[in-house]
Amino acid sequence: MDHAATTFMKPEVLAAMAPYFSRYFGNPSSFYRFARESRKGVEEARGAVGAALGASTDEIFFTAGGSEADNWAIKGVALANRERGDHIITSAIEHHAVLHTCEWLEKQGFSVTYLPVDEFGRVDPGDVEDAITDKTILVSVMMANNEIGTVQPVAEIGKVAHDHGVLFHTDAVQAIGAVPIDVDAMGIDLLSLSGHKFYGPKGTGALYIRRGTRVENLVHGGGQERGRRAGTENVPGIVGLGRAIALATADIEGHNRRIAGMRDRLVRGVLDAIPDARANGHPTERLANNANFSFRYVEGESILLLLDARGICASTGSACSSGSSEPSHVLLAIGLSHEEAHGSLRLTLGDANTEEDVDHLLEVLPDVIGRLRQISPLTPISARMPEAD
């Protein structure tokens, strides 16, 4: 139940890639007819990505993943438009690929506004408008959050940005296949996506760049991707990404209906069975597959470990690995205390999950939380199970 971290690759995707490993292995930038199949594979994939976003084929540029796309979009716009302004607006709950890129730009002399979010994790388009100055060159707000699943009012934010002549980038890594996207209707100038979040290959991604948008290159060198992203094309990866995005966006509504049904039963079941628990994120404006909880008195990593021992993969916003175990910036931004933020659990459903998985989780999780609360010094006596030995 950790599909937001990465997904398995669908058999159809691997099947689409297979011929390009060894049979059509040509370098698509090569010249001879032998390379034609590679070129065709890449261009068909480009078409599939364009179609999924309501964009033209020539506005799609392949990258090695979501992080590269985010870095490229933000640094690229910043460096190419420096003489127009040095101010960037983003939100406090972006992925680190956006936040750390913005921090790097601050070191290069740019100034960045990190907008707050409400208790559900939503950015207020009015805040975006208020933050815009005549130095603002870019607004970057993600389409859907990877931890708490909150979907942002992207179209409104896009409109605000455009009303002020400011470019709008959105990290849609978690949104592909979950939110119907139309870059024109949503006022999006740049959009990042990553293949392995929708049953495509790892190490593949794409950046949509609206025609005419000034963006400096991130990777300099050969003339690949029409001179904008150097490096021999990862042909099988690109082909797989194309196939995966076509599959993922074929029936977003039907997919969401099925997944949200399971997710809602899971959330209700957890909150019914476990006291002192809360569901994080927005009640309705959220990804269909995402459930995020805070369980008081316990710490997230230990929840994961005990779930793992019972065969359930999950994720937590508490990243106790750096020594100074930082709680999730997203959970703090929606107003959770450090303790609550440390005790978070993210469950994200995917195509492989069934109702039986939900049953299993509902069977296991209350026990796991109960055992950890028994260990914890924070647990009030009232919330403690009878002592074991």
Add this chain to the structure above:
Amino acid sequence: MDHAATTFMKPEVLAAMAPYFSRYFGNPSSFYRFARESRKGVEEARGAVGAALGASTDEIFFTAGGSEADNWAIKGVALANRERGDHIITSAIEHHAVLHTCEWLEKQGFSVTYLPVDEFGRVDPGDVEDAITDKTILVSVMMANNEIGTVQPVAEIGKVAHDHGVLFHTDAVQAIGAVPIDVDAMGIDLLSLSGHKFYGPKGTGALYIRRGTRVENLVHGGGQERGRRAGTENVPGIVGLGRAIALATADIEGHNRRIAGMRDRLVRGVLDAIPDARANGHPTERLANNANFSFRYVEGESILLLLDARGICASTGSACSSGSSEPSHVLLAIGLSHEEAHGSLRLTLGDANTEEDVDHLLEVLPDVIGRLRQISPLTPISARMPEAD
């Protein structure tokens, strides 16, 4: 005969990758036991790359290819060491991934020396020494040239750099499996490589960074690659890269012997059969698989096309695709005239080539050159075949 452009993937490599697409699809940065196989696959590959370079495992960082590795090495060193100096030394015959990166740094205020090469394409280590100033922070000279195959005196250049306390980066994209590498003996601080040049997967690469070397990140975000290269790891790709480099470096000498035998017969055959032709690059200090020719009076692309029509893939330094058809910067740097540079042909042999391929080439090429010379207005009457119609 264009193995320097890209190679097919060996069946062993695909076989090594296969389980990581759908079975061990875990995110190696995830926590649970399920992700352990992914982590193990990545770390074994890191070990294989380290072993191939005489480096430690913790000095290897995976990238999406050679271009990214070059960009990262050069921008990373430049930006991280700016307060120590702003001068970079490279050569005139580097790959565009190095040259365009240096040009970008010039726009950011760095100064770059582009060292000349001799008629064989070699950089003189003495020139490197003369170019070093107290502002110099980096020397970047490629290990082997992708067009003319010349192998540089890397160890001497590394020594000069280190004698002056300057970091040394080498683009070894063409050298893996062809030149035995020992980063310590050669005084290399950073080294770029790319998987698809040695029968590994496209869209994979690595940067070796000597322990303690100050390098700024190129892709900011998550903590992957020990916090130095963000982005979910391309697990199957990395595993394939590891397998490929182990295979490619298992018997470099034997491989070179076999390939150079064919190559030498090819070069002799071509020069014997075709007048007004020259072999470019160094007579002995060159990649075993590389042959590069200039044929006077004809243009490279048209050679490729006629070869292609006869089933032979090749490459040319004449890139007549930009409108302002630029001849190869490498061929101009070794002193060829524009006309000679335009009439170049690169043939690069690989594991799939046989003596029959050489026979076929020797049968076809003289006719192709003859026909083009008949069309060309530059061909002297003496060098022309009898008029056709």
Add this chain to the structure above:
Amino acid sequence: MYTEKVMEEITNPQNVGEIADADAVGEVGSPACGDIMRIYLKVEGDRITDARFRTFGCGAAIASSSMATRMIRGMSLAEAWAVSNADVVEALGALPLAKVHCSVLARDAIRAAINDCRTRRGLEPWEVRSSGCDGETGHGPGPENG
């Protein structure tokens, strides 16, 4: 990169060679540019009765010269002058965008040959600006409008 039709024109170009007693020769390009086109004409009265070429250059340059000479055979000089680079591309079916400048070279070579013919006959050359390496040309007024 090239269509089958263009490849056919490249592998089997028509009208290759010189005309020993040509009435006109036009040459454009340079070795530095990577393209040289030379067109030879036989002109009887106002009519082109033979056209041949020699070209140093890429596939598109060869195909464009071949096609251009095929097109102008039998045309009057004014008709040949009116042949645009788009006409050459159309006759070839298609050229990659980056190669369109080769069709411009072909047009320029035709015009250079026509003006050579006019000059040899003691007539004013029609106005033309020659193209640089980048294939950009000013459109001098053709005979239609000047």
Add this chain to the structure above:
Amino acid sequence: MYTEKVMEEITNPQNVGEIADADAVGEVGSPACGDIMRIYLKVEGDRITDARFRTFGCGAAIASSSMATRMIRGMSLAEAWAVSNADVVEALGALPLAKVHCSVLARDAIRAAINDCRTRRGLEPWEVRSSGCDGETGHGPGPENG
């Protein structure tokens, strides 16, 4: 990430709980840090006869507390004071580098409990500097050298 042995200690921690009439309690960490360890001791004369813990924290914190309480049962106070974080890691077999600070927390919790015991008995606490969130601790002189 964790070895089987450490996972066993996490899924089946020993000595969880409180000692109702404890002779000493030591607590380190804070909710903001993401780790709290509380160790309860029963001390007869100079000897630790029972040790229990409650921990809020990651797997390594739970495993370290469990192992630490197992180690110090039956030790004298001076012996228990001398238990280093490296001893805890060794007893666990191994901890990931990023988790070593949890073993430091366990050592600090033991020492805090021992000093609580000494204070209750009217003795000077042995010198110790408490660790911050980052798990760095000054090494106060133990009983051996103070």
